[in-house]
Amino acid sequence: ARKGLTALCANPDSRGVMGSQSIMGPGTLARRYQDFGGVVHYIGKPHQPIFKHCIKLLQEKEIYPGQTIMIGDALAHDILGGDLVNIDTCLVKTGLHAHVFEHAQTPASINKALILLSHQFNNVRPTYLVESLKWGNPLPDRKHKKRAAR
Structure with missing residues (x-):
């Protein structure tokens, strides 16, 4: 922080799970850096830059948010x-x-x-x-799914 370096935080999670243990996440480190006067740019979820970038990349392949x-x-x-x-x-x-x-x-x-x-x-x-996530059969085609208004 004293050198004026800007940090990028791609994952603001405060904690993570490794096996059966809870571990410190990168977001905790980023917030500590801010506490010491450092500047942090959050680019990972839930912040918009990562989602907008992914949506743009997918739309180029005709895959849409719905x-x-x-x-x-x-x-x-x-x-x-x-x-x-x-x-x-x-x-x-x-x-x-x-x-x-x-x-x-x-x-x-x-x-x-x-x-x-x-x-x-x-x-x-x-x-x-x-319940959990594991590799298996592909999901049904969602290409023509209409998103309900919230």
Whole structure:
């Protein structure tokens, strides 16, 4: 910070998950750099530059926002970012918020857990919620999917 260097933060997550452990995320380091007087430009999710860049690249290949989905494990970054650019989102329950869902077994208790979680993040709510994410069969064609107005 004393040398006046500008930092770029491509991932503002405060913490991450490595195996079964929670680890410090790059966003924590960026905020500490700011605390010492450094300048940080946030370019990663949920900030607009990364989403606008990706949307532009995809549109060049005739893939449009209504055909895409933002998948992630953090409401504050992944789901909020997708919501801000009006694309569908999918929250993976086994990530950063796994503790919220660990005792939720029924659809009603899962929904209650999701409501409580979303209240902590300005009522941002994912379009979809999945148990985990792994490679498998391809998703159905989303090319002609119409996005409902919010």
